Amino acid sequence: MSTKIAFLFPGQGSQAVGMGRELAERFPAAAETFAEADQALGIPLSKLIFEGPEEDLRLTENTQPALLTVSIAAQRVLAQQGVQPALAAGHSLGEWSAHVAAGTLSFADAVRSVKARGRAMQLAVPAGQGAMAAILQLAAEQVAEACAEAAAATGLTVAAANLNSPNQTVISGAAAAVEKAIELAKARGARRAVMLPVSAPFHCALMQPAQDEVARVLAGLTLADAGIPVAANVTGGLVTTADAARDALTRQVTGAVRWVDCMQTLIAAGASVFVEVGPGKVLCGLMKQIDPAQKALNVEDAASLEKTLAELAG
Numbered sequence: 001m002s003t004k005i006a007f008l009f010p011g012q013g014s015q016a017v018g019m020g021r022e023l024a025e026r027f028p029a030a031a032e033t034f035a036e037a038d039q040a041l042g043i044p045l046s047k048l049i050f051e052g053p054e055e056d057l058r059l060t061e062n063t064q065p066a067l068l069t070v071s072i073a074a075q076r077v078l079a080q081q082g083v084q085p086a087l088a089a090g091h092s093l094g095e096w097s098a099h100v101a102a103g104t105l106s107f108a109d110a111v112r113s114v115k116a117r118g119r120a121m122q123l124a125v126p127a128g129q130g131a132m133a134a135i136l137q138l139a140a141e142q143v144a145e146a147c148a149e150a151a152a153a154t155g156l157t158v159a160a161a162n163l164n165s166p167n168q169t170v171i172s173g174a175a176a177a178v179e180k181a182i183e184l185a186k187a188r189g190a191r192r193a194v195m196l197p198v199s200a201p202f203h204c205a206l207m208q209p210a211q212d213e214v215a216r217v218l219a220g221l222t223l224a225d226a227g228i229p230v231a232a233n234v235t236g237g238l239v240t241t242a243d244a245a246r247d248a249l250t251r252q253v254t255g256a257v258r259w260v261d262c263m264q265t266l267i268a269a270g271a272s273v274f275v276e277v278g279p280g281k282v283l284c285g286l287m288k289q290i291d292p293a294q295k296a297l298n299v300e301d302a303a304s305l306e307k308t309l310a311e312l313a314g
Contacts, residue, residue, distance in 0.1 A: 003312065006271035007078075007085040007101055008287075009071045009094030011257075012202075014280035015063050017052035020070035022301045024050075029080050030073035033107070037069040040108040041115060045069065060199050061118035064093050065111045071097040071278030072107055074299045078277065081309055087238075087271050089231035089262045091283060092162070092202065093117075095252060101277075102226040104245045113217050120213035121200050121253070130201030131178040132161060134170050137191035140260075143169040143181075146188055150181035161203035162257040165289035170196065172204040203256055211253035218246050229269065236261025238269065263290045275299060275308060 023030035024046070034046035048057055049066045056062060071094065078084075090098035093114060100110045135143050140163050147158045151173070158173030158181045171181055178201075182193040201207070223242035232239045232248035234255035239245050263286075266274070276283045276298040284296040297308040 006087040008283045009090035009097035011092035011094045019279040029076040033073035060122045064114040064118035120210035124210040131175040132196040146184035172201040231262035233257040
């Protein structure tokens with residue numbers, strides 16, 4: 001296939017009760033993936049994914065292994081249909097899914113690791129003390145300036161956490177500093193600022209205890225060199241070695257998700273079709289903002305799988 005396919009794996013926020021159920025019912029490869037996750041964790045994760053309750057699925061330590069499992073189920077179904085990526089990237093948690101797809105680490109190791117990652121991120125900052133907000137229609141440089149000014153004014157942490165598209169930068173930090181940064185971003189011309197319903201301030205310095213835990217977990221795992229290059233959130237560059245993957249997965253806990261850089265890197269590396277593998281179409285939507293000329297498809301259920309396979313065949 002002359003088409004160079006890049007797989008994109010979603011992160012937290014794309015979860016929904018019932019995700020992946022149809023794939024599990026229709027495709028043995030997907031059903032086996034859910035069974036493998038249940039066995040690796042020693043809990044009925046698949047039951048929580050398929051049936052809820054939603055408030056339990058929303059707990060970070062459950063959300064992360066749940067999303068990873070659904071994404072890898074979809075990826076394995078695509079592999080059985082003969083669709084293999086030349087490149088990959090994942091948004092935050094999705095970077096773990098990308099490395100499973102690339103063969104850097106086993107699915108069982110990854111699902112256990114991201115449960116520990118989610119728990120550590122949940123515990124790093126007491127509930128209610130941190131916040132995240134999406135700043136819309138303001139250049140990333142100006143958002144960074146607003147954060148620096150707010151941090152200086154409050155003496156608290158706030159920083160750009162997700163550089164999602166030219167029109168959307170998510171900020172993260174102590175609640176009072178995030179509120180101050182919103183005010184300063186609006187003064188600089190931001191069209192809107194939306195507080196996000198998150199349980200902790202991800203991808204900022206307040207996550208250092210969680211990063212230390214992720215480093216400890218990764219130190220105990222055997223990683224392989226990636227079978228395909230994976231774009232690293234923390235640098236925007238491509239990772240191919242086990243050591244570089246371990247470093248990228250560790251540093252992204254406190255580092256910003258440089259999603260625009262990741263997508264531009266994949267485009268520069270020759271990616272011509274992007275397939276969002278897992279629940280939702282968040283990353284397809286961001287690609288429309290980053291580079292509307294790119295073809296972005298998604299696979300989350302039987303209908304989207306059939307549509308994507310038809311597009312790739314055509």
